[in-house]
Amino acid sequence: SSPALGDIDGDGKLEVVVGSDDNKVYAINGENGSKLWEFETGAYVTSSPALGDIDGDGKLEVVVGSYDSDSKVYAINGEDGSKLWEFATGYRVFSSPALGDIDGDGKLEVVVGSSDNKVYAINGEDGSKLWEFPTGGAVLSSPALGDIDGDGRLEVVVGSDDNKVYAINGEDGSKLWEFATGYRVFSSPALGDIDGDGKLEVVVGSGDYKVYAINGENGSKLWEFATGDYVVSSPALGDIDGDGKLEVVVGSYDNKVYCLDLGEGSYNPNLLPWPMFHHDPNRTGLYEPPPTRLRLVKERHKDLGWSFTVIAMAQDRQRAEVVLGVATSLDEAKRMSEVFPPNRQIASLQLLAIQASERGEAKTYRSLYRHGLSKQEWQLVLICPHENGEVVLTWGDLSQVPKQYRLYLIDELTGKRIYMRTSSSYKVEQGTRDRGQGLERRFLVIADPTPSGKLQVFVNEVVPMRGGGWLIGYTVTKPAKVLGEVRTLTGRLVKQLPTSEQVKAGRGNLVWDGRSADGSLLPKGVYLVKLVAMTDEGEQVQAVRTIFVR
Numbered sequence: 001s002s003p004a005l006g007d008i009d010g011d012g013k014l015e016v017v018v019g020s021d022d023n024k025v026y027a028i029n030g031e032n033g034s035k036l037w038e039f040e041t042g043a044y045v046t047s048s049p050a051l052g053d054i055d056g057d058g059k060l061e062v063v064v065g066s067y068d069s070d071s072k073v074y075a076i077n078g079e080d081g082s083k084l085w086e087f088a089t090g091y092r093v094f095s096s097p098a099l100g101d102i103d104g105d106g107k108l109e110v111v112v113g114s115s116d117n118k119v120y121a122i123n124g125e126d127g128s129k130l131w132e133f134p135t136g137g138a139v140l141s142s143p144a145l146g147d148i149d150g151d152g153r154l155e156v157v158v159g160s161d162d163n164k165v166y167a168i169n170g171e172d173g174s175k176l177w178e179f180a181t182g183y184r185v186f187s188s189p190a191l192g193d194i195d196g197d198g199k200l201e202v203v204v205g206s207g208d209y210k211v212y213a214i215n216g217e218n219g220s221k222l223w224e225f226a227t228g229d230y231v232v233s234s235p236a237l238g239d240i241d242g243d244g245k246l247e248v249v250v251g252s253y254d255n256k257v258y259c260l261d262l263g264e265g266s267y268n269p270n271l272l273p274w275p276m277f278h279h280d281p282n283r284t285g286l287y288e289p290p291p292t293r294l295r296l297v298k299e300r301h302k303d304l305g306w307s308f309t310v311i312a313m314a315q316d317r318q319r320a321e322v323v324l325g326v327a328t329s330l331d332e333a334k335r336m337s338e339v340f341p342p343n344r345q346i347a348s349l350q351l352l353a354i355q356a357s358e359r360g361e362a363k364t365y366r367s368l369y370r371h372g373l374s375k376q377e378w379q380l381v382l383i384c385p386h387e388n389g390e391v392v393l394t395w396g397d398l399s400q401v402p403k404q405y406r407l408y409l410i411d412e413l414t415g416k417r418i419y420m421r422t423s424s425s426y427k428v429e430q431g432t433r434d435r436g437q438g439l440e441r442r443f444l445v446i447a448d449p450t451p452s453g454k455l456q457v458f459v460n461e462v463v464p465m466r467g468g469g470w471l472i473g474y475t476v477t478k479p480a481k482v483l484g485e486v487r488t489l490t491g492r493l494v495k496q497l498p499t500s501e502q503v504k505a506g507r508g509n510l511v512w513d514g515r516s517a518d519g520s521l522l523p524k525g526v527y528l529v530k531l532v533a534m535t536d537e538g539e540q541v542q543a544v545r546t547i548f549v550r
Helices: 296-300 330-336
Strands: 004-006 015-019 024-029 035-040 050-052 061-065 072-077 083-088 098-100 109-114 118-123 129-134 144-146 155-159 164-169 175-180 190-192 201-205 210-215 221-226 236-238 247-251 257-261 306-314 319-327 350-356 368-370 376-384 391-395 405-411 417-419 425-428 439-449 457-464 470-476 481-488 493-496 506-512 525-534 540-549
Touching: 004 050, 024 061, 050 098, 061 109, 072 109, 098 144, 118 155, 144 190, 155 201, 164 201, 190 236, 306 376, 319 376, 376 391, 405 425, 457 525, 457 540, 470 481, 470 525, 481 506
Parallel strands: 319 368
Antiparallel strands: 004 015, 015 024, 024 035, 050 061, 061 072, 072 083, 098 109, 109 118, 118 129, 144 155, 155 164, 164 175, 190 201, 201 210, 210 221, 236 247, 247 257, 306 319, 306 391, 350 376, 376 439, 391 425, 405 417, 405 439, 457 470, 470 506, 481 493, 481 525, 525 540
């Protein structure tokens, strides 16, 4: 088991969490090495712990697998080492869990492999099974999570003892693709854009002595590198020599560590969602949006209010970009943001921002507005002159954009809406209206200020209705989706209430018919009504109220 580092007890300092062959998981004070707690499993623990807030209480939990007779995955309270839940697989769990919102519900799920030849996705709150995916061998490899096909959702990538690497749809557990190597795959994949095309690739080792780079969209081989023995080590991706190029570092059983230079244009820190074993140097196993660095925008536009760059990359490596943002004055915006209008006679990729004038008159081609916390909109036109063209849009550093803004990209043809702070790219596929003329597509980029203040949700009342059922009144302090559920006092789920659409700040209601999920009447007793409010930015809070059913 490899140690994970995180502030599991909320004291603002890092603790160490690690499994041991003495059948225990230990939490250790990072400052002095004293024991914070220990948790006993039924057998030795070679799985590496993952750290994340899987139950939405604002605190870190620990998730780890074990070799015990029931072949379990455990979720452990980070503060005191008590058990949150356990999940039984069919055989030993050597694989280290990965945590991420793989089904888009705003909550963390757990993904882990098992020696029963399956990959499991588990509900982080209660330990129930979301899906399972069968392979042809034991899954000792640890899963990696990332949006490898550009659809705005997470996929799972993992190796297996059946000599294959699998890419799995995170929502439903269906297979995206499989890639065959020459021997068992014990290595855990790394995900990143290694060739500068704006898309993610998979890098993984195999027992056939080779390291493979695999196309993330379709599973085709990009390249392979031969070592002198088994590659059970997990590759790491990064610019380790500071030359602006990406390197891959991996070990082999031939007693060597290899560093592979991937060449010009290969390093994009925004497109390294899972660059090493268990995601990050702290080994948390927790998927988060890729890190960003501020370089180009600050150098070019030092006197802007704020700005960011949207980049278009075509299949033939043509590239176009536009800077969007707000300037400190209208004159400054005009001076710094003049761009050319679309020219359909130019046989090259174009990405342009089209703005209405200040008086709403004829459209001009400027990409910057005046400074202020009002709602900003840009219409982008993307022109790719090639038949069957495919283009990937990416956006650079967003840290300059005030946190009060929600940033969305909307494809006007498909209606798809991408939240830009949690997704790093969007694949533009050719639509029916594009065919025969290359690709031309329009998008809206919206910067919408959120109400100030902290998200909170309150249960105002739970009152019986005539004819049966209950009306649950609540107040939410910011626009959010509100989910409701009814549970027993022991935590067993009784019924999931219909999720509200995005509601405005203020009062609202949910209705419970007073029955369980199968439609049966509940026995008399005390139950819990739980409401969870979630914003598009991932902010999440909850409130609980007891109710007595007579």
